[in-house]
Amino acid sequence: MSPQVFTLPDLGEGLSEAELVRWLVKVGDTVAIDEVVAEVETAKASVEVPTPFAGVVVELHGTEGSTIDVGAPLISVAADTDTAAATYVEEERAGSGNVLIGYGTSAPPAGRRGRRARRADAPARPAGAERPRVRSPLVRQLARKHGIDLATLPGTGPDGLITRADVERAATPETPPANTSTDARTGLPIKERVAVRGVRKAVTQTLARSRSEIPEATTWVDVDATALLEMRAAMAVGDERPPGMLAILARFVVAGLARFPELNSRVDTEREEIQHLDGVNLGIAAQTDRGLLVPSIRGAHELSIRGLDAEIRRLTAAARDGSATATDLSGGSFTLNNYGVLGVDGSAAIINHPEVAILGIGRIIERPWVVEGTIVPRHITQLSLVFDHRVCDGGTAGGFLRYVADAVEAPVRALADV
Template sequence: MNTFLLPDLGEGLTEAEIVRWLVKVGDVVAVDTPIAEVETAKSIVELPCPYAGVIEELHGEAGTTVPVGKPLITVGDPDGAAYRAEERAGSGNVLVGYGTTESGGAGRRRRPRVSGTSVAPAAEKVPERRVPLVISPLVRRLARDAEVDLRALTGSGPDGLIVRRDVELEIARRVQTEPSTTQTVPTQPVAVGFEARTGLPELRRTPMSGFRKAVIATLSRSRSEIPEATTWVDVDATALVDLRESLRSATDPGPGLLALMARFVVAGLLKYPELNGYVDTEREELVQYDGVNLGLAAQTDRGLMVPAVAGAHALTTRGLDAEIRRLTASARDGRLTQQELTSGTFTLNNYGSFGVDGSAAIINHPQVAILGVGRIIDRPWVVDGELAIRKLTQLSLVFDHRVCDGGTAAAFLRFVADAFENPASAFADL
């Protein structure tokens, strides 16, 4: 019998939450069979089993947080599992995946398939309600906090996927129906306790996930260590939008606006490398990178993530577009690697996706700058001495004042702004 301990997942991670089990007690597994999905502060990963045999015990339910080095599963002797399965098959019961003869044990016995499928006989199995497909950790946590049984829901997403609105509709249904059954049921969530400073009841307490703890630590360190400054500029992006449309065809959607923006940001960083580095406080040195890993802020159900396009300086605009789309999809599915989440050298944040004009962002430590792009909207603008309707956006740059003065930051921002306003000319110089 072997016990599989939660392995060291790297990057200083000390724990992981069990998202869902891919096996159950009694299942026969081979070496490297996926047994569970676990969520760390960085991403969701699938853990393979290092042993072959039968699952004897699962150490924790879905939603349990397991420290590194603590038991995850116990795996028994594979020969014993096969023997027990054959005994059941010989008694006339149906072995999962195979048939049986009317004469019961007269048929040839077969060893169970080594997979995530239980070897329990069909005649003895009690039909069970399986939890439908749920991808988002936020949806799982929302359901758990509200005590919603996911097995009772019908997913409205693709292929029956349970999405956030399915859980929220179930919670709303409860609020509407429960008061009618009894007059003692409160219409508001039960308070957890009273907060001493305000005297108000607490609505609820929600434990912080490992991911949220990591975000808080990074942002708090940024605020405490970095003397930041912010500069911004309004930009006429009409020509940029026109260029994006000119690259679109019936058979080719062309690079997206974010990829075009990324191309100019990367060019600006190569021209002003002070903003593409970090501060080595131990050696009291300012370090500049030879190359750009462009971080892109992406909002997901788990919160804000900043995956990085590795080697962005060596990619074409189409290459940037493809990598941005891949990373965005991986972020939403919780499949980003630790390397993708921690290797950025500069961050580009598209605030416009939230419908706002700008923000004084917090630098993603240990980086030294972040550039934000606001929404692009029609506004009045003076062109050649005459008033015209143009597509305007705002660029805002937050930078670490230790690595450069305002002049360098303003020059970088102006370079990017000029490229937005005259993209064809900018491309000719790249």
């Protein structure tokens, strides 16, 4: 019985390939239907891939770190161990050259070559030499695939048993380190090469497209966030944690987008039109070990401050631990970027294409501030808005930014209207 070949399934969102992050099974393992066999990373998220077949893994198609196209073979599974063994026994009786414990082997018919090729540098086994100690037919299959003569391979298992690891080591000889290359322009040695793939590849493509397509402009304002900090502290009820500052700001952003819908839109270049969106999917930029990810709060305009806070915490945690889904990491209509967590005051961010604007908030720091003619210490932050000049002019962008800034400086009054 031929093994069943499971191909990489359609991962949605129009994705055509994925990077193989790691195998969760190895050749010889028995798997059940829907058991996760591999973890792959797309341009959107890390995905665990379950197998639709049950049986014994006979081949893994691809190495960790390689890129696999959707529809290409991922894993081959034989029906079960007994079936696999029977297949190899049948090959043995047909004179394939395989050896199973307890079975003899016949020579191949004249003029017929065995399916397993001997390595060119492998010595022939002397007549009467001891047969290799191999129990698993899957080890034989792996050796045959790589053209390894088991008679020449020392076993590291009990009593000299040849294991799968022995075959894999023989099939993958150590590669000498490559010569250090030199950068042509500077003449400096290249210390490391980092492949651009997965999330980093997606970020690169998105940001490059944003820079090449969007005529962007930036506007910013310094804001007194003292009252906002005081209001947040008052939101703590008993042992309940108060909502995060970002959640409160998110609520003001959503309210601002309702008043300035131009900044919650899309530019359709083919139709030559600007499409204002009904509702807000609020993207939250999150720095992770895998790069910059932007999970989005779907239906953010329908959530309270506490609801937004719960979603921000859930999505940023999922983005950082790699459990965010492709749906979590797509579909945003406007992005909020808290670069203050990086310890910086301001930034001219790049718009998350195909959105048309991004609002950033810097760190909140105590500074001297003039209040009613007197210099007093206040908690100050900077808000910056980068917008697509095709969808609006500075008056609209400034109006939105001023609305959010006023809400930060007088949050209680702002919440009365939202």
